Amino acid sequence: MKLLEIKNIYKSFSGKKVLAGINLNIESGEISSIFGYSGEGKSTLLKIICGIIKQDNGDIMLNGKNINNLEPYERRAVLVMDEPLLFPHMNVFENIDFGSKLSSNKKRHINNNRNISKSTKEIMELLGIRGLEKRYPDEISMGQAQRVSLARALIVNPEIILMDEPFSNLDIISKTKVRKLIKDINNELKISMLLVTHDIEDVLNLTDKMFILNNGKIQDSGKPKDVLKKPSSMDAAFLLGTENIFEGIISEIDEKNNSIKIKLLNGKQGNSYIETDFQGDFEINEPVFFVIRPEEIIILREDRQTSKPVKENHFLGRIISSVFTSRMMEILIRSEDALEFKVLIPFHAYEVMNLFEGKTVNISLKKSAIHIIKRKKPIKF
Amino acid sequence: MNFNKNKIFDILVYIISFSFFIALALLLSGIFFQTSLNLFIKELKDIRLWNSIFLSFKISFIVILINLIVGIPLAYILSFKRSKISFILDLISTLPLTISPLVIGFAVLITMGSLNPIGRFFIDRGIKFVFTPQGIILVQLIISFPFFVNIAKTSFDSIDRKMLDSAKTIGASSFDSLFKIILPLSYNGILAGLAMSWSRSMGEYAATQMVSGVIPNVTETAPIEVFVKTGYGNYPAAIAIASILMLISMFSLGIFKYFNYKTRTNN
Numbered sequence: 001m002k003l004l005e006i007k008n009i010y011k012s013f014s015g016k017k018v019l020a021g022i023n024l025n026i027e028s029g030e031i032s033s034i035f036g037y038s039g040e041g042k043s044t045l046l047k048i049i050c051g052i053i054k055q056d057n058g059d060i061m062l063n064g065k066n067i068n069n070l071e072p073y074e075r076r077a078v079l080v081m082d083e084p085l086l087f088p089h090m091n092v093f094e095n096i097d098f099g100s101k102l103s104s105n106k107k108r109h110i111n112n113n114r115n116i117s118k119s120t121k122e123i124m125e126l127l128g129i130r131g132l133e134k135r136y137p138d139e140i141s142m143g144q145a146q147r148v149s150l151a152r153a154l155i156v157n158p159e160i161i162l163m164d165e166p167f168s169n170l171d172i173i174s175k176t177k178v179r180k181l182i183k184d185i186n187n188e189l190k191i192s193m194l195l196v197t198h199d200i201e202d203v204l205n206l207t208d209k210m211f212i213l214n215n216g217k218i219q220d221s222g223k224p225k226d227v228l229k230k231p232s233s234m235d236a237a238f239l240l241g242t243e244n245i246f247e248g249i250i251s252e253i254d255e256k257n258n259s260i261k262i263k264l265l266n267g268k269q270g271n272s273y274i275e276t277d278f279q280g281d282f283e284i285n286e287p288v289f290f291v292i293r294p295e296e297i298i299i300l301r302e303d304r305q306t307s308k309p310v311k312e313n314h315f316l317g318r319i320i321s322s323v324f325t326s327r328m329m330e331i332l333i334r335s336e337d338a339l340e341f342k343v344l345i346p347f348h349a350y351e352v353m354n355l356f357e358g359k360t361v362n363i364s365l366k367k368s369a370i371h372i373i374k375r376k377k378p379i380k381f
Numbered sequence: 382m383n384f385n386k387n388k389i390f391d392i393l394v395y396i397i398s399f400s401f402f403i404a405l406a407l408l409l410s411g412i413f414f415q416t417s418l419n420l421f422i423k424e425l426k427d428i429r430l431w432n433s434i435f436l437s438f439k440i441s442f443i444v445i446l447i448n449l450i451v452g453i454p455l456a457y458i459l460s461f462k463r464s465k466i467s468f469i470l471d472l473i474s475t476l477p478l479t480i481s482p483l484v485i486g487f488a489v490l491i492t493m494g495s496l497n498p499i500g501r502f503f504i505d506r507g508i509k510f511v512f513t514p515q516g517i518i519l520v521q522l523i524i525s526f527p528f529f530v531n532i533a534k535t536s537f538d539s540i541d542r543k544m545l546d547s548a549k550t551i552g553a554s555s556f557d558s559l560f561k562i563i564l565p566l567s568y569n570g571i572l573a574g575l576a577m578s579w580s581r582s583m584g585e586y587a588a589t590q591m592v593s594g595v596i597p598n599v600t601e602t603a604p605i606e607v608f609v610k611t612g613y614g615n616y617p618a619a620i621a622i623a624s625i626l627m628l629i630s631m632f633s634l635g636i637f638k639y640f641n642y643k644t645r646t647n648n
Contacts, residue, residue: 050550072549073557085544089565098561104552149547156552 002064003028003192004049004077004160009058011044018044020216022058026160026194026209031186033195033203033224036213037239042196045213046162049194050077062159073104078153082165084145086137092148093133096120099156118189123151126188127181143174147181154185160192167202179205200240204228212236230371234289237373242291243342247375248274250286260372262290267339274313276370289373294330294344296369300362301353313365315339319357322350331355333363341365409627412620420617430622432598433606440514440602441582444521445575448529452574456530457559460537478527482520486591489520493592512594517602520588525578532577532641536570537563569640576637580630 004026011019018041026032034042047053049060051072060067067075086095097120099105124130127147132140140148146166153161166182167175183206186193197203203210203224210227212220220227220236231237237245252261255278264272265287274290282288300314317335324330329350331343341363355361424430455474458467477485493500493510503510510516545558553561564571586604593600595609603622610619 047546052546052549071554072546073552073554075550077550079547079550081543081547083543085541085547087544087548087562087566089562098548098553099551102552102554102557104554104557152551162550 001028002026003062004194005059005061006045006049007059007061009045009048009060010056011041011048011053012056017216019048019055022213022216022218024211024218024221026192028192029186029190030208031182031193031195031206032209032211033197033207034211034213035197035200035203035239038198040213041216042198042213043164046079046164046194046196049160050079050162051075052079073102076156076159078156078158078161080149080153080161080163080166082168084137084142084149086145086148086152088137090136091133092129092135092137092140093120093124095137095148096124096151096155098152102156105156118154118157120151120155123154126185127151127154141174143170143178146170146174146178150178150181150185154189154191158191160194163193163195165197166195167197167199182206200228212239214239229293229369231291231373234373234375237289237291243294244292244297246274246290246339248288248290250282250284250288250372253282253284254278259367262288262372264339267335268337272315272337272339274365274370275367276372277368279372282372282374287375289375290370291373292365292370294342295328296366297341297343298364298366299331299333299343299345299349299353299355300364302362312367313370315341315363315365317341317361317363319355319359319361322355322357329355333361335363412623416617416620421621424618424621427618427621429597429601430606430618433601433603433622434625436514436598436601437583437603440517440521441525441579443518444525444582445529445579447518447522448526448578449571449575452526452529452533453564453571456533456537457563459530459534474530475527477523482524482585482588483591485523486520486588489516489523489588490591493519511592512596512600514600516592517589517600520592521582521585524585524588525581528581529574529578532574533567533571536567536574539570540566569643573637573640576633576640580633580637583629583633584626 002025006022006024009019009022010017022045024034034045036042044053048055051067051070055068062075062077067077086092087098090098100120118126121130124133127150129144129147129151132144132148137145137148146169150161150166163182167178170178179202182193185191195202195207207224210221210224211218212227214235220232227236228240228242231240231242234245247265248262249265250260251263251273252259254260258278260276260278260282262274262276264274276290315333315335317333317339319331320334320340321332322329324347327346328344329347331345331350333341333343335341343363455470459471459474490511491497493503493516495501495504495511500510508515510519540563545562548558548562584604585602586608589602590605590608593602593605595601595605601609603626607619607622607626610616610622
């Protein structure tokens with residue numbers, strides 16, 4: 001069921017266009033996220049949804065009702081920001097309980113269509129902040145304060161919780177904890193959430209659906225995994241930090257055998273070709289980009305016969321660098337015709353395969369993992 | 382001993398400040414050397430002296446009450462609703478700070494006089510502002526108002542706007558925000574503002590003199606009484622009232638500084 005519909009939202013600040021026709025829908029009970037560079041108007045959009053800023057144009061529908069003319073306190077869309085913003089003159093309990101004492105919320109509780117309203121104590125239990133009731137905001141840690149802020153939002157049983165970079169001020173341990181908490185709350189209370197972030201980890205860890213906001217428009221949307229693997233445009237690909245981006249020209253399309261052949265334009269411009277699964281709407285001789293995620297590139301073992309799926313798109317290359325990142329080995333491989341591939345493999349695989357810098361290896365690009373992106377302008381040489 | 386530049390700096394700063402402080406203290410306490418204790422106590426027993434002080438208290442109490450009722454909404458507009466109108470309001474409410482009190486008193490005297498249409502309007506309805514306590518309240522309000530509004534505005538300014546925004550989305554209307562967040566958080570600032578405008582009102586002389594007409598026991602406030610007694614050459618009486626006024630000022634300034642200091646350490 002559609003919970004929140006945003007239709008054609010425009011907003012300019014002193015002549016500078018920030019939002020240029022935003023359209024998006026959020027389903028009930030889901031966690032969605034808006035991802036984009038800092039300063040792209042993500043926060044502005046959240047503020048428009050909860051009514052702190054008025055849009056120049058466009059409609060916001062919550063539960064099928066137009067809320068354009070409602071004051072923030074009537075909207076039932078609670079904003080949680082990057083700082084906890086607790087009331088310094090109230091202790092933790094009073095902070096959380098603040099919303100339930102307001103007349104606008106008391107009225108709501110009577111005819112509440114989502115009657116899962118919880119008591120202050122239950123919510124504190126859920127968020128693991130019992131025992132802090134009597135403390136004041138300056139006596140608790142940032143992570144705790146952010147949880148109190150979340151509890152303060154939950155107590156009023158809102159239709160949707162809007163979160164503006166809620167983890168950006170947290171250290172890595174609190175961040176992981178609060179992320180998990182948000183997931184748990186979503187599971188237990190079925191409360192819808194819309195998260196704004198510039199951290200792709202937040203998107204992947206938390207959200208059911210993502211929207212990419214770029215240049216004032218929603219550029220891409222879908223399940224985070226799909227968007228990440230198959231960005232619809234180069235802008236989106238860059239924004240998502242996509243590695244292994246190559247240029248090429250489509251040389252063969254064979255829909256029957258589910259294949260497209262692309263002539264590579266990177267590297268030494270030899271006769272390297274690459275084969276992918278059939279993907280709609282391309283023409284022969286069309287210049288394109290294609291991407292493959294670093295974890296989809298396979299390093300072939302020397303001692304074994306290659307199985308069928310890895311017989312595709314072979315390149316011989318040399319490992320020119322390998323870096324141990326927090327969980328994986330990040331390897332850079334340069335092929336004979338000077339193509340560079342970034343590959344991610346688990347550390348133990350790196351050891352088992354006896355890889356080292358300078359070693360020559362065979363790699364294979366899985367056909368199904370290659371994603372072609374349309375290119376608007378032809379390439380000039 | 383090794384005198385580096387920082388030490389010399391400290392010594393200079395302290396010497397200058399302390400010598401000024403001692404000069405000021407001598408100047409103010411000097412009036413006590415002029416009278417004998419017996420005369421002083423005798424004058425303290427004069428009922429007219431206490432009448433003038435009570436009148437000052439009564440008037441300044443009403444003045445700060447009106448300040449509170451009108452000043453909070455105005456400070457709210459100046460701090461939270463920044464626009465062209467608030468700029469003009471700011472200008473108008475601060476203007477009395479820069480106009481001579483004598484001129485303010487004179488303006489009220491003329492405007493509220495029976496020859497002026499505005500004054501006529503009130504006089505016809507039985508409300509007199511000239512030579513009455515109401516008139517004194519009016520001029521003292523005009524003069525003390527900017528002190529209260531500016532201090533209240535400063536303490537409103539220090540409240541985190543993002544916090545208020547997030548309170549709004551939780552369900553707080555403007556009433557809730559004012560009474561549950563803004564006022565409790567600027568409690569110290571408002572008390573400081575009240576103490577400041579109250580002491581301003583207690584000590585006001587020039588404008589008060591203009592509209593009071595110096596009617597004993599009716600419009601004769603304490604500062605006017607000091608001037609009248611001095612005029613008669615009755616220095617012991619003037620000294621008695623002046624010293625009481627000074628103590629009151631010291632007391633209210635103490636309150637102001639205390640709450641002002643608390644406001645700053647809170648934020």
